[in-house]
Amino acid sequence: MAASSTLTRRLLMVGVCVLSMVVCSGLAWWQWERFASASGSFQNLGYVLQWPLFGLFPAFVFWRLRKLAKRPPQQEAEASEAPARHPQPRAPRPPVTAAPSARAEAEEDDELAAYNRYLAELHARDQENSR
Incomplete structure (x- = not known):
């Protein structure tokens, strides 16, 4: 049969x-x-x-x-005894908080500084929402 x-x-x-x-x-x-x-x-x-x-x-x-x-x-x-490889979870990356030098601060204009503050604020919000 x-x-x-x-x-x-x-x-x-x-x-x-x-x-x-x-x-x-x-x-x-x-x-x-x-x-x-x-x-x-x-x-x-x-x-x-x-x-x-x-x-x-x-x-x-x-x-x-x-x-x-x-x-x-x-x-x-x-084949069935082969260990399964599971990806390890990544540790969260620390936020980049490099302080610009005094000379660099003096050289950047107000518009660029405002744009950088805006980007930093967006990044901080994104980090808070991803938690």
């Missing part, structure tokens, strides 16, 4: 792969005809190249599933 079910499932997957390739080949042909027409563009030519790839994707998935099913149990156990 299990062999019959497996055979039926494989035939169904092969049928889906073939149907997908036929449909996508038809769509590629349609886009080729649009490209060759007077109103065609290079976008249609791009679709001509993409549709066969879309049609081959189910076959790739079928091949990959079969390859994974044939993998020895030892490799599966090693």
Whole structure:
């Protein structure tokens, strides 16, 4: 009974792969005809190249599933025992509070100073909202 079910499932997957390739080949042909027409563009030519790839994707998935099913149990156990890597949360960065030198303060004009105060205020609000 299990062999019959497996055979039926494989035939169904092969049928889906073939149907997908036929449909996508038809769509590629349609886009080729649009490209060759007077109103065609290079976008249609791009679709001509993409549709066969879309049609081959189910076959790739079928091949990959079969390859994974044939993998020895030892490799599966090693893969499941591999430690999961979780990213560590980042520590919040301290705010930049470098005091400008007296010479730099004297050289900057009032408009620039007002803009810098505005940016510092926005940054402080953003830091308070993110907590």
